[in-house]
Amino acid sequence: MLLRCLSNIEAAQAVGEAHARICGAHQSGAKLHFQIxxxxxYWPTIYHANFIHxxxxxxxxxxAGCPFYACxxxxxxxxxxxxxxxxYILAATDYFSKCTEAKPIMSGK
Structure with a gap:
């Protein structure tokens, strides 16, 4: 399979599109690398550029020591x-009981 080599600007756009879920969700840098x-x-530093180990x-x-101490x-x-x-969906989690509530909301503001 031949891969198209991208310039720095095109590479930034490809990563941005993958992060914006045009290509689906990614779990890690390695998964994002695989999807792209x-x-x-491809670009020469695709795997090693800015990779935090x-x-x-x-x-x-x-x-949390008791309910609602940490949420x-x-x-x-x-x-x-x-x-x-x-x-948007707003989700609240109580760290003690692991109880969650989720509600849809109109705006992210």
Whole structure:
């Protein structure tokens, strides 16, 4: 399979499109690399450019001693498939009980 070699500007656009989920979600740099090569693109530093192998400092688990002591909020979107005009999903998670609630919302503001 022949791959088209991209310039720096074209490479940035290809990565941007893959990140914007035009090519589907990616789980890691290696997966993103695979997806870009699968659609036929390549540049000389595709695999080694800006590849972080470990976090800058060790990760620490989040723990909560009682319910609602530590909670997380995540906003997912924009989604284009809601019929009622909703574009985002707001999800709340209690870290103690792992209980989650999710609600559709109209705007991400």
């Amino acid at each position: 090569k699968r659609i036929g693109y 470990q976090p800058p400092e060790p990760l620490h688990p989040t723990s 997380g909020l995540d906003m997912v979107g924009p989604m284009l498939w809601f019929k009622e005009g909703y574009t």
